[in-house]
Amino acid sequence: MYVNSLESLRTSVERFVALDEEEWKQFSMNWIPFSFDKGETVTRIDQVEPYFYHVNKGLMRGYFDADGTEYNIGFSYDGDYSGIYDSFVTRKPSDWTLETLEPTYGLKIGYDQFEALFDLNPKFERWARKFYQSALIGLGLFIRGLLADTAEEKYRKLIARSPHVIQRIPQKHLASYLGMSPETYSRLRAKIRD
Amino acid sequence: MYVNSLESLRTSVERFVALDEEEWKQFSMNWIPFSFDKGETVTRIDQVEPYFYHVNKGLMRGYFDADGTEYNIGFSYDGDYSGIYDSFVTRKPSDWTLETLEPTYGLKIGYDQFEALFDLNPKFERWARKFYQSALIGLGLFIRGLLADTAEEKYRKLIARSPHVIQRIPQKHLASYLGMSPETYSRLRAKIRD
DNA sequence: AAAGCTACTTGATATAGATCAAGTTCAGTC
DNA sequence: GACTGAACTTGATCTATATCAAGTAGCTTT
Structure with missing residues (x-):
């Protein structure tokens, strides 16, 4: 670098x-x-x-x-x-x-x-x-x-704002950062993949 | 003053x-x-x-x-x-x-x-x-x-930290500040009065 | 490359707190 | 000092999200 x-x-x-x-x-x-x-x-x-x-x-x-x-x-x-x-x-x-x-x-x-x-x-x-x-x-x-923001709005804004960084951070930490459980994060991910 | x-x-x-x-x-x-x-x-x-x-x-x-x-x-x-x-x-x-x-x-x-x-x-x-x-x-x-913090913890901390100021601020604004509905705030108030 | 963790996923259930609704009290206004 | 609208209270119901649970996938370590 x-x-x-x-x-x-x-x-x-x-x-x-x-x-x-x-x-x-x-x-x-x-x-x-x-x-x-x-x-x-x-x-x-x-x-x-x-x-x-x-x-x-x-x-x-x-x-x-x-x-x-x-x-x-x-x-x-x-x-x-x-x-x-x-x-x-x-x-x-x-x-x-x-x-x-x-x-x-x-x-x-x-x-x-x-x-x-x-x-x-x-x-x-x-x-x-x-x-x-x-x-x-x-x-x-x-x-x-x-x-x-609702959980879904938070998730959508995060991927819009930081598409690259979230690849590097474990989901459970992103979930915690957004103030939601890892399960909720995972479900949103599945939902929005469509 | x-x-x-x-x-x-x-x-x-x-x-x-x-x-x-x-x-x-x-x-x-x-x-x-x-x-x-x-x-x-x-x-x-x-x-x-x-x-x-x-x-x-x-x-x-x-x-x-x-x-x-x-x-x-x-x-x-x-x-x-x-x-x-x-x-x-x-x-x-x-x-x-x-x-x-x-x-x-x-x-x-x-x-x-x-x-x-x-x-x-x-x-x-x-x-x-x-x-x-x-x-x-x-x-x-x-x-x-x-x-x-849960709603109750937020309420308790607020009254511990700012007992005087909360007298001057309408409850609905305190509720919003704590991230809860005015109804929840009111119920906590009744509960903790005891 | 098998073993062992940890991270994720997905479903079922529980719950804190929101929303809706109908009084009641209170503060400001004429 | 009665009138009016807003602020609060209290009850009934609803819902988003947490929690619990059990399975699967993906790294790490030897």
């Missing part, structure tokens, strides 16, 4: 702010490579999220467990940011788990280094503001679908 | 960043007072949200309408920020409506003036970053409840 793993992060960052070479050097200085096998737990419940991630290639899911049932809040893949943001921001133990669904590698940055970025250059804080803005918009759309 | 309406905004802003007098003067310069009666539509569907609001006193709800059913995503009251954030950020017409449930007044700032703040002083961008962070955390909690 990317020979130099920094390029993937740079592409993502420059979606929000343009940086010259000197700025990029400063920005990228404290990010460190990470790599996980498939099925590894990256951040576990009761842990304080130490890192903010950028996924170069791979796939992760964020979920929480309530009485043995898992609820996925979202997935991060090639070119996405990732992490347990509420714990990262509040420095309080997490209710959430971050786990890989594929071998996943990319770059991560620790909390103190992340915060230090913002004192180096206001552009970096602008990047973060825009990142949080976009994350907020994403969750707003997600909530809208959860509240107003 | 506040004799000088700027003081309410300042209290909110300084929750995230401390400002000296000069900085505060710069920050507050372009905010303008607003005032609405009860039941007024502040931002309507298909409008591009022109303002970012700070509610000094009063109560607003944000909702969207799907086939005649309204879904509340949240409320803003005394000391809260408010607005249709996705439209404000993307400059695209809104699917959402912002409406007052009480006479509401405070301060607002236009999009260009809001963005201009961030070029004046990096502290102002830090304030915005932290605001979006906190909004993101709030929506995460909201989603968690929607996905995993």
Whole structure:
């Protein structure tokens, strides 16, 4: 994919702010490579999220467990940011788990280094503001679908919106992401195949 | 409440960043007072949200309408920020409506003036970053409840968390906020009164 | 390539909560 | 301060989706 793993992060960052070479050097200085096998737990419940991630290639899911049932809040893949943001921001133990669904590698940055970025250059804080803005918009759309859509509408919108990604994610996790049981998901799939 | 309406905004802003007098003067310069009666539509569907609001006193709800059913995503009251954030950020017409449930007044700032703040002083961008962070955390909690809690659990958590505010909000809007019908809300109320 | 898991499928049944319906109470208006 | 429409309550019924169950297909590991 990317020979130099920094390029993937740079592409993502420059979606929000343009940086010259000197700025990029400063920005990228404290990010460190990470790599996980498939099925590894990256951040576990009761842990304080130490890192903010950028996924170069791979796939992760964020979920929480309530009485043995898992609820996925979202997935991060090639070119996405990732992490347990509420714990990262509040420095309080997490209710959430971050786990890989594929071998996943990319770059991560620790909390103190992340915060230090913002004192180096206001552009970096602008990047973060825009990142949080976009994350907020994403969750707003997600909530809208959860509240107003029937199971069938949710399923139809998902395949319209993300035809490729859903090939890579086990159905039970997609079902959980859409707020329905795996059986319901499977039945919708059969119904809509026609 | 506040004799000088700027003081309410300042209290909110300084929750995230401390400002000296000069900085505060710069920050507050372009905010303008607003005032609405009860039941007024502040931002309507298909409008591009022109303002970012700070509610000094009063109560607003944000909702969207799907086939005649309204879904509340949240409320803003005394000391809260408010607005249709996705439209404000993307400059695209809104699917959402912002409406007052009480006479509401405070301060607002236009999009260009809001963005201009961030070029004046990096502290102002830090304030915005932290605001979006906190909004993101709030929506995460909201989603968690929607996905995993039963109607009764949602109701119990609401009265535990917001005993005072719920006195001010009509039940049908609280029901919609919790993702249940007004009848279910009413029945839970009767059940838990015991 | 057989064994053993886990993921999916499909059918039968159960249920939380929605919808429909008919009062009742309450708040705003003249 | 009676009138009117909206908000709430309570009961009866309905339904979308969950849960339970049993079988099948598809990976993984040796």
